[in-house]
Amino acid sequence: MDGLVNLATTVGNRFATNLKGTFTDLTPEKAIRLVIIVGAYLLLRPYLIKLGGRAQMQSHEEEEARAEAEAKAKISPNELRGKVNIPEDTDDEDEAAARASGPDWGKKARRRQREVITKMLIAEEKRLRESREEQEDKDIEEFLVKE
Known part of the structure; x- marks a missing residue:
């Protein structure tokens, strides 16, 4: 049990130290870079999601066409009469x-x-x-x- 408590305190101390160090070392140049990266992500995210959706839709359509072609190949001519x-x-x-x-x-x-x-x-x-x-x-x- 002591090992688990020791691990939790170590993780907590490291997280607090790293977070404090990140903001103390933040220069205006790094802050501007961070704002640009976050802004670009927020602006491009909807387009990336749409692009991924289109790619996924094409994949589904190709899979459906392949399955339909296989199903058509299995249909006998007598089933198509009329x-x-x-x-x-x-x-x-x-x-x-x-x-x-x-x-x-x-x-x-x-x-x-x-x-x-x-x-x-x-x-x-x-x-x-x-x-x-x-x-x-x-x-x-x-x-x-x-x-």
Whole structure:
């Protein structure tokens, strides 16, 4: 127990002596240097933290991309059936390639696919319009008097 008390008093005495010596030997030149170092640290600290955050974010994104690539490699073609997205109506290769989650289609293939979908939509709208008109005709026939 005496050794522990002796160690604590020694550490306390050395700390007090070193702290007192630091301030007694502090010249104006050393004080200015200390203020510059502390000020530079305070000014640069937020930028250093942001830089570290960006580096960490890039590291996480690379790790996530690597894991995603490994996961995609493990997916069988049967799992992808019916999940192919049709590219949007744009002729810009870069935007369409960036947004398409399906296979990389050529410009002509995308255009042909858009035309097919457009024709299908027009046919469906026409069919709905005709059925609506037939329904209206039946409604009107109810009110007509047959003699």
